[in-house]
Amino acid sequence: MALIAVLTVFGSFTQANAQDGKALFQANCASCHNPIKDATGPALQGITGRAPSTEWIHKWVKNSAAVIASGDKYANGIYTKWNKTAMTAFPNLKEEEIDAIIKYVEEYKPPTTTPSGGDTAGSPAKEADNTWLYVLVTIVLAVLALILIRINKGLHKVANTEQGIPNKKDVPLKRNKVFIAVVGILLFILAGYWMVNGGVEMGRQQNYMPKQPIFYSHKVHAGINQINCQYCHAGVNDSRQAMIPSTNVCMNCHKQIGEYTGEQLFDHEGNKIDGTAQIQELYKYAGWDPAKKEYKRDNQGKILATPIKWTKIHNLADFVYFNHSQHVRVGKVQCQTCHGPIQEMDEVKQFESLSMGWCINCHRETKVDFQNNNYYSIFEKYHQEIKDGKRDGVTEAELGGLECQKCHY
Amino acid sequence: MTNRKESFYIQNFMNKRFVVTFLVGSAMLAASCNSGSIRRNPGKIYAPDMTYSRAYDAYTENPNFEDGLTSREPVAGTIARGHDLPLHLTAADTGAYYALQSPYKFTEGEMAEGTRLYNIYCGVCHGDKLDGNGPLYKDGSGPFAAAPANLKGGAAYLTMPIGKMYYAIVYGKNMMGSYASQLNVKQRWQVLAYIKQVQSKNGGAPFTLAAGSTAATDTAAAKGAVAAKDTTVAKK
Numbered sequence: 001m002a003l004i005a006v007l008t009v010f011g012s013f014t015q016a017n018a019q020d021g022k023a024l025f026q027a028n029c030a031s032c033h034n035p036i037k038d039a040t041g042p043a044l045q046g047i048t049g050r051a052p053s054t055e056w057i058h059k060w061v062k063n064s065a066a067v068i069a070s071g072d073k074y075a076n077g078i079y080t081k082w083n084k085t086a087m088t089a090f091p092n093l094k095e096e097e098i099d100a101i102i103k104y105v106e107e108y109k110p111p112t113t114t115p116s117g118g119d120t121a122g123s124p125a126k127e128a129d130n131t132w133l134y135v136l137v138t139i140v141l142a143v144l145a146l147i148l149i150r151i152n153k154g155l156h157k158v159a160n161t162e163q164g165i166p167n168k169k170d171v172p173l174k175r176n177k178v179f180i181a182v183v184g185i186l187l188f189i190l191a192g193y194w195m196v197n198g199g200v201e202m203g204r205q206q207n208y209m210p211k212q213p214i215f216y217s218h219k220v221h222a223g224i225n226q227i228n229c230q231y232c233h234a235g236v237n238d239s240r241q242a243m244i245p246s247t248n249v250c251m252n253c254h255k256q257i258g259e260y261t262g263e264q265l266f267d268h269e270g271n272k273i274d275g276t277a278q279i280q281e282l283y284k285y286a287g288w289d290p291a292k293k294e295y296k297r298d299n300q301g302k303i304l305a306t307p308i309k310w311t312k313i314h315n316l317a318d319f320v321y322f323n324h325s326q327h328v329r330v331g332k333v334q335c336q337t338c339h340g341p342i343q344e345m346d347e348v349k350q351f352e353s354l355s356m357g358w359c360i361n362c363h364r365e366t367k368v369d370f371q372n373n374n375y376y377s378i379f380e381k382y383h384q385e386i387k388d389g390k391r392d393g394v395t396e397a398e399l400g401g402l403e404c405q406k407c408h409y
Numbered sequence: 410m411t412n413r414k415e416s417f418y419i420q421n422f423m424n425k426r427f428v429v430t431f432l433v434g435s436a437m438l439a440a441s442c443n444s445g446s447i448r449r450n451p452g453k454i455y456a457p458d459m460t461y462s463r464a465y466d467a468y469t470e471n472p473n474f475e476d477g478l479t480s481r482e483p484v485a486g487t488i489a490r491g492h493d494l495p496l497h498l499t500a501a502d503t504g505a506y507y508a509l510q511s512p513y514k515f516t517e518g519e520m521a522e523g524t525r526l527y528n529i530y531c532g533v534c535h536g537d538k539l540d541g542n543g544p545l546y547k548d549g550s551g552p553f554a555a556a557p558a559n560l561k562g563g564a565a566y567l568t569m570p571i572g573k574m575y576y577a578i579v580y581g582k583n584m585m586g587s588y589a590s591q592l593n594v595k596q597r598w599q600v601l602a603y604i605k606q607v608q609s610k611n612g613g614a615p616f617t618l619a620a621g622s623t624a625a626t627d628t629a630a631a632k633g634a635v636a637a638k639d640t641t642v643a644k645k
């Protein structure tokens with residue numbers, strides 16, 4: 001009886017340990033170790049096979065410095081391999097707890113992500129299918145209408161001959177004067193529209209989606225991983241430029257993230273993109289050695305990084321002044337207002353035309369954040385009018401946003 | 410009969426038809442040059458020298474410098490207007506850094522700005538709730554393999570000196586990179602003030618960085634450490 005009691009107690013104890021393994025690992029180890037990926041310290045899975053003994057692991061976890069100092073060969077080997085990064089000592093961890101952690105690490109399986117690459121591949125094709133379907137349906141309906149008109153005409157003729165009414169002389173459509181006139185005018189209008197539109201559109205670069213040196217997906221970064229736009233474009237609040245991040249900003253995360261594990265990426269043409277290869281490409285620019293996990297430096301200690309030559313997409317003419325901070329910080333305009341749903345774009349395209357008409361239109365329609373904004377404190381008349389209830393807001397146009405020299409000087 | 414009519418028609422109208430087709434065709438061609446769906450080239454422009462700046466702009470390539478960059482680093486020994494004085498500390502001066510105290514006291518508005526900055530630059534890993542579980546980690550299912558510090562719950566972080574945190578922002582720590590290029594000095598202290606404020610509500614030391622709160626901290630000691638370091642630099 002007592003034996004059974006002891007056994008059950010022991011059983012539940014070990015079970016609790018196995019569950020605790022995860023919690024203990026998260027609390028003590030996870031900031032430097034991952035079960036299956038190298039981080040500050042090595043990936044821990046398979047440690048029972050690698051390390052000399054379980055006792056050795058216990059000693060190492062409790063005080064790694066002492067193990068190294070004792071001249072232990074294996075300990076010194078990994079110490080030098082990991083650039084002599086000292087591991088924090090955990091003297092308070094009990095041996096059972098360390099065993100629980102090891103058990104958790106050895107049994108760890110990476111969270112499975114459902115491969116839905118096929119779906120993303122299918123969606124653009126589906127859209128194209130739809131268009132063709134519409135075209136087909138239109139053509140079929142048009143042919144049907146034509147046939148019906150013909151039949152109607154034929155029946156009419158037959159009816160006329162039967163009743164003895166003479167049929168009108170059949171003028172072929174292409175010699176019908178009314179028809180020629182209508183078609184002529186229509187073509188003239190269309191051609192005129194095309195020409196004028198083409199002339200106006202020339203020089204605008206809407207939908208421009210250049211190939212970039214690295215396939216950087218805004219969808220993966222800003223969309224799926226929810227990185228704020230300003231994390232990388234840090235200057236948008238204070239500067240004319242939104243700022244293109246230098247590679248050290250990329251490396252804040254990519255020191256750790258060396259492979260792409262998300263959904264299959266495709267470029268606009270539908271070619272498969274290997275995300276991991278793109279990160280490797282970044283490492284070349286950043287001067288990062290992924291094998292040694294350190295920067296390549298010249299003999300003065302300067303990191304051997306080269307800037308990435310991104311292709312500029314949004315280009316305003318030289319005679320137009322545009323300031324990001326003015327719009328983002330003062331105007332509190334969202335990035336997406338001008339750049340479109342950037343968090344859904346794998347490759348960025350110019351979403352808006354950036355024409356002057358487009359700018360002006362927004363200045364006319366947008367009510368600025370007027371009342372809680374120090375920037376506009378000098379507009380006393382408007383403030384008074386708002387107080388008196390004569391107006392409910394102030395548009396940018398009313399603050400001089402249509403003056404030529406606001407943007408052209 | 411129809412044949413004769415048709416040939417007559419063609420002869421008579423051939424020229425006109427040709428002209429119309431040509432006009433429409435060329436108009437369509439002109440229109441298609443610069444409109445429609447996604448394109449990989451920027452298209453034609455009327456005046457390239459007006460559209461693309463001839464003057465060097467922030468990100469244009471510059472042949473006058475060896476590294477080809479127009480944006481230059483500040484001249485050695487100068488401070489940009491509105492920026493704080495340098496500390497004259499290097500990554501090796503951990504002791505002096507750890508003793509640092511915030512030179513600022515923040516108003517409510519500045520604290521809100523600190524929160525905003527935290528959410529942008531730190532929250533993505535350390536979590537909006539400061540629990541070390543931001544969208545990049547997501548309990549280990551995110552792409553970032555190492556668990557970010559739980560600034561709210563981890564005992565080591567609750568008691569961590571603010572100067573040590575400042576050091577981590579400037580130089581990085583373990584898998585965390587340096588944020589010196591994204592946050593200026595004041596912004597770093599703003600972020601830290603926000604973190605310390607949240608920590609004070611979760612068992613950390615009382616919050617002292619708000620404007621008006623009395624400074625019960627050893628700022629003098631920190632200043633002394635920096636001053637000592639300054640003199641050593643001067644001696645060199």
